[in-house]
Amino acid sequence: MKFSATGAFQSLFISTLLSLLWVGAANAQWLKASRTLMGTQVSVEIWSEDIVTGRDAIEKVFAEIERLDLMMNPWNVESELARINREAALHPVTTTAEIITVIDKALYYSRLSDGAFDISFASVGQYYDYREGKSPDAKKLASERENIDFRTIELDVADSTIRYTKPGLQIDLGGIAKGYAVDRGIGILQELGIESAVIAAGGDSRILGSMADRPRIIGIRHPRKKNEHAVLMPLVDTAISTSGDYERYFVKDGIRFHHILEPSTGEASRGVQSASVIAAYALDTDALSTTVFVLGVERGLELVNRLEGVDAIVIDGEGKLHYSQELLLSTRP
Numbered sequence: 526m527k528f529s530a531t532g533a534f535q536s537l538f539i540s541t542l543l544s545l546l547w548v549g550a551a552n553a554q555w556l557k558a559s560r561t562l563m564g565t566q567v568s569v570e571i572w573s574e575d576i577v578t579g580r581d582a583i584e585k586v587f588a589e590i591e592r593l594d595l596m597m598n599p600w601n602v603e604s605e606l607a608r609i610n611r612e613a614a615l616h617p618v619t620t621t622a623e624i625i626t627v628i629d630k631a632l633y634y635s636r637l638s639d640g641a642f643d644i645s646f647a648s649v650g651q652y653y654d655y656r657e658g659k660s661p662d663a664k665k666l667a668s669e670r671e672n673i674d675f676r677t678i679e680l681d682v683a684d685s686t687i688r689y690t691k692p693g694l695q696i697d698l699g700g701i702a703k704g705y706a707v708d709r710g711i712g713i714l715q716e717l718g719i720e721s722a723v724i725a726a727g728g729d730s731r732i733l734g735s736m737a738d739r740p741r742i743i744g745i746r747h748p749r750k751k752n753e754h755a756v757l758m759p760l761v762d763t764a765i766s767t768s769g770d771y772e773r774y775f776v777k778d779g780i781r782f783h784h785i786l787e788p789s790t791g792e793a794s795r796g797v798q799s800a801s802v803i804a805a806y807a808l809d810t811d812a813l814s815t816t817v818f819v820l821g822v823e824r825g826l827e828l829v830n831r832l833e834g835v836d837a838i839v840i841d842g843e844g845k846l847h848y849s850q851e852l853l854l855s856t857r858p
Contacts, residue, residue, distance in 0.1 A: 564598075572721040618686060625680065634701075634813065642700065642788075650697055703807075704809070766810035768817075
């Protein structure tokens with residue numbers, strides 16, 4: 526698939542909805558709703574021949590994402606993931622097939638990137654508070670970053686068990702779970718016969734079909750201008766995820782502390798403002814956008830260029846855009 530992009534900055538393509546909103550044009554019958562789930566704004570937009578049926582389909586998507594949120598939220602003490610974090614260093618924990626699937630994919634990208642993507646970043650990440658502007662002190666950082674090591678997560682896919690061989694290790698699926706949830710939502714819509722839709726969860730989106738006879742235009746947010754886009758892209762039947770240093774952060778003494786941590790240091794990854802990845806499934810784009818962000822422009826694009834059916838746009842620390850090889854060729858006259 527060929528993609529085109531432009532660097533023109535334009536107004537936000539999709540405005541954030543603060544509460545549930547239905548939009549159903551009298552003739553077009555595009556329906557849209559938005560809710561806060563998985564720590565972000567989740568929106569579902571579909572084309573439906575029947576408004577009642579369409580609304581029911583959207584409710585089914587929200588119900589599924591809410592179910593996954595309750596399962597994979599490490600901050601909810603009642604969640605399955607929280608139970609794993611409490612018990613997996615003590616003994617192998619039998620868990621759900623879905624968590625096994627997500628963690629298995631996460632470990633795949635950890636191996637592929639030599640640890641640039643590592644869900645055990647939570648061993649240090651749990652000590653950052655971006656709302657309060659707090660970060661771990663040097664002593665805490667030095668001790669806890671030793672627990673970041675995906676290699677000490679033992680996964681038995683056949684038996685659906687997980688075990689940590691480091692007592693202080695904790696995992697967070699925030700860099701991949703939203704992508705999985707978006708894919709599950711699209712799967713539900715496909716089972717219901719929906720042929721055109723978009724599901725977005727924060728920076729993770731997947732487009733099903735197109736907008737009538739036109740591609741869906743998706744904007745990549747400008748990392749330093751909140752209400753502007755750095756790139757607009759026409760996309761059909763694909764997923765796109767963006768990881769940026771503007772999503773959760775605070776600035777202290779002129780330094781930006783954001784939530785995308787470099788696993789080897791436990792500190793915010795530097796050198797990139799945002800990384801966007803395009804591929805068939807949001808599960809992959811979610812993990813890869815974080816991976817590329819941490820790897821940086823050169824190593825990140827080198828990885829993407831090796832992967833079939835994957836493209837990327839990276840905005841470096843100076844605000845300059847960089848494209849993966851296939852995408853770069855498609856933007857030339």
